[in-house]
Amino acid sequence: MRTRLLAVCLLPLLLGTATACGGSNDGRGVASVDGSAAASATPSLSRLDLLTRLSQCMREHGVPMADPEVEGDTVRQGRYDKDAVSEGTEIKAEEACKQYRPPQEHGPEMDLKKELARQFARCMREHGVEKFPDPDPDGPTRVSSEVGADPQYPQARQTCDAEADAASRSMRPSPS
Template sequence: MRKRFVVVVCLLPLLLVTAAACAESTDGEGVASAGGTAAPNATRSLSRLDLLTRFAQCMREHGVPMTDPEVDGDIVRQGRYDKNAVSADTEVEAEEACKRLRPPQETGPEADLKNELSRQFARCMREHGVENYPDPNPGGTRIGEDIGKDPQFDDAKALCTAQRDAAQASMRPSAGATR
C-alpha cells in the first residue's frame, strides 16, 4: 500500500506537467497587461545599415535612383542620388512611401562624435581643394555629381579619411579604460 502511495505521489506531478504542456494556448487571453496593445515591429531589431539598405531599395522602387548606403569604418551614410534626375513630385512621393524604413536620427554622445567628425571631414576636404564640399546634414552628406569629379577629390578624400580615422581613434576610450 505504501509503495502504491509513493508511486501515485511521484507520478501525479509528472502527469500534471505533461497535461499542461499539451494544453491549447490561449494566445495571451486573460494575461494581465498595462492596458496597451503591443504590435510587433520587425524594424526595431534591424541595424542602421539594414534599414538604410531597405530604404534605398524602396526609394528605387518608387522612381528615385538612390545608391545603397555607404559604410566608412563605423559610419553608415544614407545612399545618394542626383536630385536633378528626379522630379520633385516623384521625390516627395517616394520619401512618403519609404519613411517607415528610414532609421531614427541618432542621438547621444556617439552621434555627437560622428557629427563632429563629419564636420571636420568636410572642412578638411574644402581646405584641400574641394571647395564646394558641403557640410553634413542630419541625413548624411549628399555629394553632387560635380564634387566627385573635382580633380583634388580623391587625394583630399584619402588625406581627410586618414585624419578622421586618427581623430576617431584618439577620442575613443582604450580597452582598459573605465567610464
C-alpha cells in the same frame, strides 16, 4: 464507456472555446475578454534591419547602395558612388525609402560622428574642394554633383578619409 464520458465532458469545453475564438477579425488589435480590441505593440526593427531595407529600397529605385557595414556594435549605412547616379534619381530614391531611415541617434556617439563630419568637411575645403558643404544638422552631408566634379575631389577625399579614420580611432574611448 470512458471514451463516451470523455467526449461528453470535452464537447462543451470545445464549443465554448470555438465560440470565444470566433467572430470577425478586423485586424485592428488584440482581442480582450470583453470583446473589445486594443492596439497591439509591434516590435521595432533593429538599426541593421532598417539599413538593410534602406539599401534594398534604394537599389530598387536606381541607386546602387551597398548593404550596411557592420563593425562590432557599430552599424553604418551602406555607401554608393554618388557620381554614378543622377541627382534626380537620388532625390526620388531618398524620398521613396525614407521610412527605412533609422531614427536620429543621440548621445556621445552621435556627438562624435557630428564632430568627425565637421572635421571632414573642413579637411575637404582645406584640400582644394572649396564648395564642400558642412554636414546637415540632422543627417549626412549632401554633396552635389558640382562638388563631386571638382578636379581636387578624388585626392582630397582620399586624404580626408584617411584623416577621418585616424581621428575616429583616436577619439573613441579605449575598451576597459
